[in-house]
Structures are given as structure tokens and as C-alpha cells.
């Protein structure tokens with residue numbers, strides 16, 4: 001999917017650990033393990049998470065690609081050990097099982113890869129599927145995304161996020177289409193909320209709704225927004241379908257577990273409006289250059305960034321593992337049973353918003369390097385400045 005970088009994750013939820021390889025970062029970028037660990041901590045937070053996140057305190061080790069605090073231009077390998085592994089040494093051993101006493105998982109959970117995965121990979125123990133389909137994998141996306149964020153910061157690009165709704169409780173999000181909104185300030189407020197919602201009153205209501213869901217053994221989904229500021233003209237392209245920046249963002253954000261919709265700008269809402277209500281009219285001032293007073297289209301026209309903030313929204317379905325279990329069928333006996341319940345979150349929209357930031361950061365990094373290239377940060381910077389000069393003379 002990515003054009004210029006390469007990014008792969010590996011690891012099972014209760015295996016020894018998780019890893020990712022990120023290739024394509026130019027040499028000379030200042031990078032510390034703490035830059036990554038602070039992002040991992042953000043992913044672990046949020047009201048409504050299960051007890052697993054209390055066991056893990058995710059910290060990566062940089063195994064390669066960095067020397068004396070600077071990237072080498074070679075693949076960056078990040079490693080994260082699972083603390084919970086001590087409880088799973090036999091159940092998730094890479095060697096042949098010795099005791100044979102580990103119970104198989106045979107009751108697929110609706111809404112998970114459990115049944116389709118078991119049929120496809122021809123396995124009778126659903127654990128072989130759920131260990132990898134679990135969103136534990138997203139820790140490595142956040143780790144890779146943290147490196148992308150550090151890179152983008154060097155070029156004045158910032159990636160923010162906030163939770164817009166949980167279940168039926170939502171904030172009025174009109175401000176995200178206003179290019180004059182101070183997104184840094186809004187993001188700070190979101191960071192101080194247990195559900196990453198910038199409005200205190202709505203945040204309290206969201207917490208209460210999560211409590212109601214928990215008390216009923218039920219779960220919730222919601223919507224989050226990711227905003228990118230500092231992107232100029234020219235990332236992505238209209239010339240080919242797979243180069244369009246909006247399509248690339250939709251792909252990578254939709255790839256997050258449980259994300260079922262991605263909208264750019266006003267998205268679905270635009271389909272119900274008149275054209276005159278949702279196009280962002282173009283203005284020009286000598287001192288300002290081209291500018292817009294609205295950003296309903298979310299900073300992308302014809303698949304190309306238009307120098308407005310990039311605004312995206314993603315919808316997450318409710319967590320599929322329910323304490324009040326749903327009906328299922330045992331894959332061994334074919335009897336009607338209750339689906340497996342394994343320690344689970346009741347709501348993970350706040351965490352998903354942090355993962356959304358990571359996937360958006362990697363996608364913008366990829367489009368940025370596609371446009372400006374460079375094997376070293378110096379070279380990328382030179383190429384970038386050359387383009388800025390060209391734009392200023394346009």
C-alpha cells in the first residue's frame with residue numbers, strides 16, 4: 001500500500017512480544033525510545049479499557065536502524081515484550097506442547113475473525129486466529145506511527161485527534177471544519193479527558209454511558225477525528241487512483257481493527273447538502289497567498305492536499321466480545337453455545353483515536369517522502385525548501 005516506506009508488524013497478543021520494521025526513514029533523524037514510549041502510553045489509556053492494559057506497560061526497544069540517537073537510513077526494528085507472556089508460556093509456546101492440557105477455544109465470537117479465520121486456515125483451535133486478529137497488534141502501529149510523527153514534526157506537520165462520539169453521546173463537531181480553529185489547544189483538552197473528548201460536559205456523559213454499558217455486560221463504539229496541520233500543497237495526486245491521498249488515508253485508517261467507516265471532511269453529511277453549502281471557496285491576498293474560510297472538504301481536493309488542515313473521521317463498531325455473551329455454535333460439536341468470553345474492553349474509541357493518529361502519520365510520511373524524496377534529512381529538507389520557494393513564486 002505504501003509507496004515509499006515499508007512497514008510490517010508481527011506478534012501474537014499473548015506471545016513473547018511484538019515487533020515492527022519501518023524502512024524508508026532518511027538518515028539523520030533524531031530519534032529516542034522515549035519518543036515512541038510516550039505514544040504507546042497514550043494508546044493504553046482511555047476509560048472503558050479491560051484489565052489487560054493494567055498488566056502491560058508497553059515500552060519498545062530499538063533494535064536497529066538508529067545509532068547515537070540518529071537514524072541510519074536502514075530498517076528500524078522495534079521490539080516490545082508482552083508482560084502477560086509469563087502467564088502464557090505453555091499456552092503460546094513456539095515448541096510442541098508437552099502437557100496437552102491447554103483447553104482449545106472452540107466457541108467463535110460473532111464480530112471477530114474467529115469463525116472465518118478458523119475455516120480459512122483450517123484450524124480447530126480458534127486461539128490460532130484470535131491471537132493475531134486481536135488489536136494488541138496496534139501497539140506496533142502506534143510505535144511505527146510515533147517515528148513518523150517525529151519525522152513530520154521536523155517539517156512543521158502535527159497530527160492531532162479527539163473523540164467525537166461514544167454510542168449516542170456526541171459533541172457538536174462544526175469546529176473541525178473551521179481552518180482557524182486552534183487544534184493544538186483542542187487536542188490538549190482531549191488529552192486531559194478520560195475519553196479523549198475535548199468538551200468536559202460531554203466527556204462526563206460519555207463516561208456515564210460507558211458505565212451503563214459495563215453494568216449491562218455490553219459494549220460501545222463511536223467516532224473519532226484525526227486532524228493534520230502544516231501540510232502544504234501537493235501531497236498525493238489526481239493522476240492515478242492509487243496515488244490519491246484521500247484513498248490512501250481511507251485504506252490505512254479502515255485497516256484498524258473495528259473501524260468500519262472513514263470520512264474525509266464532512267464525508268457522508270455532504271451527500272445530503274447542496275454544492276453551494278459544502279465547497280470551500282478560494283480567496284487570495286498578497287500577504288497570505290491562496291486561502292479558504294471553510295474546510296468542509298477536509299484539506300484534500302482531487303486526491304491532492306490543498307494546504308488546509310487535513311480532517312478525517314472514523315467510525316468504530318462496538319467491541320464484539322460481550323460479557324453477556326451472544327449465541328454461537330461450537331466448531332467441534334456443532335451445538336448451540338454461548339460465545340467465548342475473554343477479558344475484554346467495554347469501549348476502546350479513545351485508544352482507537354491514538355491508533356488513527358499513527359496510521360495517518362505513516363500515510364502522510366509516505367506521501368511526503370514520495371513527493372520530496374531524500375536519503376538524508378538534509379537532502380529531504382533541501383528538496384522541501386525548493387518546493388516551498390516554487391509555491392511562493394506561483
Ligand SMILES: Cc1cc2nc3c(=O)[nH]c(=O)nc-3n(C[C@H](O)[C@H](O)[C@H](O)COP(=O)(O)O)c2cc1C
Nearest residue numbers: 111112133135257258319320321344345348351352
Ligand atoms: C484499541 C482497540 C481495542 C480493542 N479491544 C477489543 C477487546 O478488548 N475485545 C474485543 O472483542 N475487541 C476489541 N477490539 C476490536 C476487535 O479487535 C475487532 O473488532 C476484531 O478484531 C474484528 O475485526 P473487525 O471489527 O475489523 O472486523 C479492539 C479494537 C481496537 C482498535
